Amino acid sequence: MMRTRPLKVALLGCGVVGSEVARIMTTHADDLTARIGAPVELAGVAVRRPDRVREGIDPALVTTDATALVKRGDIDVVVEVIGGIEPARSLITTAFEHGASVVSANKALLAQDGAALHAAAGEHGKDLYYEAAVAGAIPLIRPLRESLAGDKINRVMGIVNGTTNFILDKMDSTGAGYQEALDEATALGYAEADPTADVEGFDAAAKAAILAGIAFHTRVRLDDVYREGMTEVTAADFASAKEMGCTIKLLAICERAADGASVTARVHPAMIPLSHPLASVRGAYNAVFVESDAAGQLMFYGPGAGGSPTASAVLGDLVAVCRNRIGGATGPGESAYAALPVSPMGDVVTRYHISLDVADKPGVLAQVATVFAEHGVSIDTVRQQGKDGEASLVVVTHRASDAALTGTVEALRKLDTVRGVASIMRVEGE
């Protein structure tokens, strides 16, 4: 049954991931041939700097004209590892128009324009696969959209950014402040020179949009995702977390509302109990915790970035797309039939840990408790510490809506006896 015509692959981008994809296509050629049922051939590599030496890649395959490459007409699969919105989006669309299927690792593009790209793929009867776009090597897209296709997913909660997890883990284990931990992450190559996309949660928010879309069969746009970075997490927050038996992680959380009629997606730092499986995810590793009706609690863990892990995910997709092509079939496309509304952050219900600086005099706790009660936010525990006329109150609430909590905090700030709100952090995973 082995066919002999090779499947032709065009590689767009030859950086850390692309060069690893090319390398593995060469070194594992026999395995790939056996698993696909036909050989795969690297037919062209589009790069920006053609004069850079690329070990193991035939210079005759290298071109700066990516558009011409995807328009060739004989390309079976385009592997897009350029990243960013343009020219990646136009190249992928052009690839579909010229008969190719696409494997992409581009989370930003998928989060922003996933629906349009899926539509283009469907229109031309081609595949669009993107396992590498979320959590690197961890098989996650395929399990969510295939293995759990007969189940109802209620929550996806994950550590989907390795840079921020490295920084937070460092702060947790050494007591370092944010800047010190960031500097170490930069020195070790875990953080980029401009770490904004990671530490401000943009990267995680793109992944949250993709995960929520797949989990809830609903289009979730990047703008629908509430986003809060982790640059303001302090050593004091970690000390507070430890007192509660918790640690702090930057989490991407996609949830179905209790009534099932809407969904939310958000990225922010949160305290989680040390007993939660996500708490023990160390260093730059990623992990995603999934809760569904029938399966219960699942977790997927592994390296979330890096050339080789990302290439592993790209190549898994490449094998699947090639098999589909030989079989004359396509894999599952976009599934957005549920079309649930995406609720704003104010509707999210969770618990909160709030540190207040207050005057150390009688009646303060009563005043504060009254404000919580007036806003319908029920208090679980309060801890009061005083010294030299100043005191701090640490309040942990029961579950309440983000809107109610925001109203509570605004009212607290207006109290004469409240000198300041030192920190507010959500408590998840309980």
Place this chain on the structure above:
Amino acid sequence: MMRTRPLKVALLGCGVVGSEVARIMTTHADDLTARIGAPVELAGVAVRRPDRVREGIDPALVTTDATALVKRGDIDVVVEVIGGIEPARSLITTAFEHGASVVSANKALLAQDGAALHAAAGEHGKDLYYEAAVAGAIPLIRPLRESLAGDKINRVMGIVNGTTNFILDKMDSTGAGYQEALDEATALGYAEADPTADVEGFDAAAKAAILAGIAFHTRVRLDDVYREGMTEVTAADFASAKEMGCTIKLLAICERAADGASVTARVHPAMIPLSHPLASVRGAYNAVFVESDAAGQLMFYGPGAGGSPTASAVLGDLVAVCRNRIGGATGPGESAYAALPVSPMGDVVTRYHISLDVADKPGVLAQVATVFAEHGVSIDTVRQQGKDGEASLVVVTHRASDAALTGTVEALRKLDTVRGVASIMRVEGE
């Protein structure tokens, strides 16, 4: 594109898993229709005891004649959740012959006759899916055979039996002995009245055979799997493990040899460091740790058994098989092209923790150390404890072959100064 003719599903077995599959097919019918692209209809349910009341299942669908059901000719997918070898094997084969694809949760049958069943599916151009056969709800078969299809898997190491993990976790956390922990597992319904299949490692061995076959693209028969149960693990072993910063788990381990030219598969209790992700898998949960060339270290975690979790896996397969059927395609079949030899246990290389009861007199350690050296087994650490003319020696070795270790132990038993070998346990995950 929605087609209206429903896909017809025949359910073989209506116990804990089967009744959950039927329930979800009814309650989630709209979701399944949307995800598949056509409705699915329960066309028949084969049971042994037709008079038992089955809530939510139309009695007109119930039959005791499973053979007639799979021979009907209008069945699209047969879901086999009977378990055991016969009549499951004949029914599955007959189903293929009469035009149906098959979803099975039957680990024993897949481990014993997977090759023949795959051949039958291939001959008739039908699908054979069995995600539920290994580690219940945890997506594992699909990630291994699809997501990692472009990678080279070197090791699969997992806790794939919830009953034994419950017992070992109980022994670890309470200091209980094996019998006491087993009694509790039985009382709570985690262990069956006859726990042999679980505690002697037969269940885990079947799963190891399936996992090794998929991971290494090589047929691995149940007989190829070395198997050692966990009934002889003692409270003293847990105390020894703690001293080493370890705990004890019953592990299924599938490994590619260092030279890549052969593979091994085995099930036995082993010490693993507390820092290893598998060490924190508690209660009846399962988890599988996968190491590959490009992806690195991945872990998949979740409930390994139970009606709902297993039904989740079955329904995910059902959706995939139905989609394939509508698209006129089939999913990946057996991949055994690598055909690597399966090496015997003697070739397995790992570390060992050995407790010896010895005479408390000068020269004993030198004698013992000489025996290890003569067999080429290098010692990492020795701890000596003596009282009242008796002493114990705890030896932890560097990596050595099982054959070399066996030879060492045989020679040690012949020494006059060695009163007995109290325990031998492998040390993994370092």
